[in-house]
Amino acid sequence: MSDTHLRFRPVATEPAPVRAALILTSVAFLAVLLFAPLIVVFVEALRDGAIAAVASLANPEAASAIRLTLIVAALAVPLNAVFGISAAWFITKYDFRGKALLITLIDLPFSVSPVVAGLCLVLTFGANTALGGWLVGHGYPVVFALPSIVLASMFVTFPFVARELIPVMIEQGRAEEEAALTLGASGWRIFFTVTLPNIRWALLYGVLLCNARAMGEFGAVAVVSGKIRGQTATMPITIEMLYNEYLSVAAFSLAAVLALLALVTLTLKTLLEWRFADQLAASHHR
């Protein structure tokens, strides 16, 4: 008697039709909500052809927006990287009271609306406040000028690098740094030769996410920037202005530039996850 008629059905999975239905539902959900809007950005940008799209980017307004966004990111991202490294070093290398509170405070920007963040900055540095008035009096306007845009971008991306580094540095412990210390290495030498090589991919991961958000921030920047054409209008703000003026091709062309940046970010992020999964925070192990 042959036992080939016995078919072993794996018990720890769903029946094939159910699996197919769940996969199709997932694909349909993402297609409608993610892929379609992404495609629309490029379709709308190229509505009048590639030449019109590129030409719409060549005007001074768009050029100034691109320049401003790059300047803001070039200031906000390194500052937040320095903060993230310092905070992660302080939190993971020493034992002190109030550590949980400190971590909660660092995470605070995630639960504050970007618009409220912008409002907070206006109430701190606005020309009619004590501090803001003093700064304006000395020739350093913050609100409706570059500093507030940088501060707003820093606020909304504040936890990114620290949150990425803290779990990685907890996992790695302090033994390697302490060993280097007993061998006579200085603090900076320990950081650059022992710690940094261990956290570099996690740092890059955090910086990537921080940069994507900083370049794309809208709500907080809309409140603090004053939306002055050619001066304080970042790329997202300029997209809004063009869109509201029914300059659809120009708006979507600028949007397409940011969408390309988002795609590059996602690609790099995914490559990091595949290649250096063991050196990233545990939640990205895949």
Place this chain on the structure above:
Amino acid sequence: MRPLINRSPLPGMRLSAGITLTMLSLVVLLPISALLLKGATAGLPALWTEVNTPRIWGSLALSFRLSLIAALINLVFGLLLAWVLVRYRFPGRKLLDAAVDLPFALPTAVAGIALTALYAPNGAFGAIAKSFGVKIAYTQWGILLALIFVGLPFVTRTVQPVVEEIEREVEEASATLGASRFYTLRRVVLPMLAPAAMTGFALSLARAVGEYGSVIFIAGNIPLKTEIAPLLIVIKLEEFNYTGATAIGIAMLLISFAMLLVINALQVLSRRRIGYV
């Protein structure tokens, strides 16, 4: 009592503590204190007068109601996506997995105009909806859609690592004891995912409540109908009504924190009940 700081041989404590606390104070704490200070100097009665109008209550109710619905939808689909992406093998799985993070990477203004172009009555999907007599863009449906978009990755990304760690033996044991597959999923698997799912739900909710960029394009911004709370802050600021803006800002902060506290409490309860972290 434990000393404030345990002595450590590693150098750099003063420097790292100094940078951390200075930047945290300057970028986050000082501005938030300014908001609270502004509220305190205006006084509770003045804040209440500002908030206590039908238009502002309407916008706050709208923001929190739609955010709650969007976060619930994201909870369901987030669990589904996490399960499908970890457990099933199919062509395009890796692309789908990478794409889930798109809302994190795509600027909200870009998402806003793209969703509007797509779901407006003359857009590709909007035209289909219109033929069924449904209007999506410039109604509450449009706002809901934008909020689902921005909150989409949170539940998937918090639940995925937990699904990966579930040992199949547990599910097999359940099956050998005679449980149906659905019963196993409901009584064995789902409780293990609940705390992570709740965290993702809370993050998605917090994000949706404060969202501005992707919503204002598709919302239509009609007072009492499709006007969200963050937009009212912007309107008040444009009118130079700082007290009004502060009042709405503080109300939003308070309601958000209250919701996060409730969710935290639920999480503690669920962990205690099932004893799995």
